[in-house]
Amino acid sequence: MIKISLSDIILDESIYPREKIDQKRVGVFAENIRDGFTFDPIDVQSHPELEGKYRILDGVHRWSAYKATGATEVEASIKDLAGTDPLLYAASRAIGPRQLTEEETRNTARRVFQNNTGLTSSDIGKAIGRSRQAVDLYIADLRAAVQWELDLKIYRLSRLGIPQDRIAKRLGLPRTTLESYLTKLPKLAISSKADLSRGFTVSQVTQKHGWTEPMVWSLALEGKDDLERFKQLNWGLRTWDQWDFNDCDHRFGDNWPGRIPAQLIAHILYYFSKHGVLVFDPMGGGGVTPDVCLAFHRRCWTLDMEDRPDTRPEIEPFYWELEGKGLPEILKAKEKPDLIIFDPPYFSKKAEDYQKESISKLLRKEYLKFFENFFTLMNQKTKKSTRLAFINADWRDFQNKPAADETRDDSILIDNYLKLLNKTGWLHTHIIQAPLSSERFSAGVVAAMQKKRILGVTSRYVVILNKGKPK
Numbered sequence: 293m294i295k296i297s298l299s300d301i302i303l304d305e306s307i308y309p310r311e312k313i314d315q316k317r318v319g320v321f322a323e324n325i326r327d328g329f330t331f332d333p334i335d336v337q338s339h340p341e342l343e344g345k346y347r348i349l350d351g352v353h354r355w356s357a358y359k360a361t362g363a364t365e366v367e368a369s370i371k372d373l374a375g376t377d378p379l380l381y382a383a384s385r386a387i388g389p390r391q392l393t394e395e396e397t398r399n400t401a402r403r404v405f406q407n408n409t410g411l412t413s414s415d416i417g418k419a420i421g422r423s424r425q426a427v428d429l430y431i432a433d434l435r436a437a438v439q440w441e442l443d444l445k446i447y448r449l450s451r452l453g454i455p456q457d458r459i460a461k462r463l464g465l466p467r468t469t470l471e472s473y474l475t476k477l478p479k480l481a482i483s484s485k486a487d488l489s490r491g492f493t494v495s496q497v498t499q500k501h502g503w504t505e506p507m508v509w510s511l512a513l514e515g516k517d518d519l520e521r522f523k524q525l526n527w528g529l530r531t532w533d534q535w536d537f538n539d540c541d542h543r544f545g546d547n548w549p550g551r552i553p554a555q556l557i558a559h560i561l562y563y564f565s566k567h568g569v570l571v572f573d574p575m576g577g578g579g580v581t582p583d584v585c586l587a588f589h590r591r592c593w594t595l596d597m598e599d600r601p602d603t604r605p606e607i608e609p610f611y612w613e614l615e616g617k618g619l620p621e622i623l624k625a626k627e628k629p630d631l632i633i634f635d636p637p638y639f640s641k642k643a644e645d646y647q648k649e650s651i652s653k654l655l656r657k658e659y660l661k662f663f664e665n666f667f668t669l670m671n672q673k674t675k676k677s678t679r680l681a682f683i684n685a686d687w688r689d690f691q692n693k694p695a696a697d698e699t700r701d702d703s704i705l706i707d708n709y710l711k712l713l714n715k716t717g718w719l720h721t722h723i724i725q726a727p728l729s730s731e732r733f734s735a736g737v738v739a740a741m742q743k744k745r746i747l748g749v750t751s752r753y754v755v756i757l758n759k760g761k762p763k
């Protein structure tokens with residue numbers, strides 16, 4: 293027990309189980325204190341965000357009463373909850389003459405479950421003094437929503453061809469639980485499919501059933517050939533080796549720095565892969581590749597250093613090191629990808645947009661070394677027929693220099709990559725132009741560039757490579 297300054301104690305409403313402070317009770321307590329009555333110490337815990345501060349777990353009325361009397365300190369017991377939800381602890385302490393009302397108990401159960409959907413009804417029930425059945429009723433709708441979200445995640449991951457052991461690990465489920473989920477998957481799609489066949493649009497079905505749009509496309513386009521898929525997505529198919537698209541299609545992928553147009557991925561899939569093949573995206577970012585793979589009936593395994601387990605469980609976390617030593621589970625698997633789609637962050641230009649360990653931050657020499665190691669690893673750990681689609685742009689430090697002053701050492705052009713690719717066993721069959729939009733520069737900037745004889749860059753390429761013929 294120690295004395296803590298009242299001003300270091302904070303009432304955090306997110307862990308307070310009552311609707312409001314009962315001022316009448318505070319008044320009575322304050323009078324008792326003035327009469328010399330001492331109360332039990334209040335319970336606090338160290339504040340998780342504010343150093344040197346505490347938040348109240350139990351004793352809000354006593355704390356308020358001490359403040360009302362002009363006291364500066366209060367006796368407190370500092371609790372270490374060792375993983376127990378603080379709201380649940382606070383609710384379990386709300387005993388005695390002024391118990392929680394029915395509404396407060398119900399709200400507490402719901403808030404606790406929302407904070408930690410892994411808690412069982414009996415855990416919650418024990419803390420708030422209610423039966424498991426009562427808690428089941430309080431949280432039935434929330435549990436159903438969590439269940440539905442989990443069902444949809446499992447459906448999406450398995451539709452992308454992610455093996456069961458990896459799905460179970462990613463979603464923190466025992467393997468046997470996952471297996472029982474998988475048997476009911478086909479039923480999940482019944483009502484969405486029925487709505488599609490009744491003429492509802494993909495975006496209407498997306499909204500109604502809480503699916504992601506690419507998942508609904510994967511249902512809507514089932515059994516169709518690729519040309520029909522392009523047509524239904526309203527994407528014109530490019531016949532020549534210049535793929536220019538005005539903008540990203542916002543139905544695919546998240547708003548992400550360096551997001552690639554979904555149409556570009558679709559063109560790679562169309563020309564260089566077939567239905568059902570396994571695609572691998574080692575730096576998947578906003579998830580355009582898996583989304584387009586869903587719509588085009590390809591399987592897809594994706595990695596990225598940024599982990600977003602709730603919204604993008606299909607993008608498994610992995611950090612590629614400069615020396616390229618660590619190997620992700622994906623490349624240890626028996627099945628090897630048919631097509632790698634590799635869209636790395638550009639050198640330097642986007643460095644601020646990504647986490648600080650991103651390869652964008654490397655020095656020019658290190659950046660190129662990373663690629664050499666990475667291409668070698670991809671060559672060694674895939675199969676003879678694996679193809680690589682490498683997306684990159686020329687990088688020149690043009691913003692600050694007239695064209696005539698630029699030097700070769702200040703730039704990384706596509707031929708730098710081609711040399712590394714050839715050196716590591718990848719032979720290019722196609723260099724497709726997929727220019728970046730020049731609309732990202734305002735008229736004022738363009739006029740200034742012209743005046744200074746600055747030559748901008750819009751060149752972006754999709755280089756297709758294979759490992760050549762077996763010798």
Ligand SMILES: C[S@@+](CC[C@H](N)C(=O)[O-])C[C@H]1O[C@@H](n2cnc3c(N)ncnc32)[C@H](O)[C@@H]1O
Nearest residue numbers: 550551552575577578580597611612637650651
């Ligand atoms: C150009 S973005 C990919 C964008 C993606 N194609 C899209 O359209 O959303 C490159 C990604 O590489 C990831 N990245 C950068 N360095 C990495 C590393 N060393 N290991 C793993 N991921 C890395 C970044 O987090 C970023 O999401």
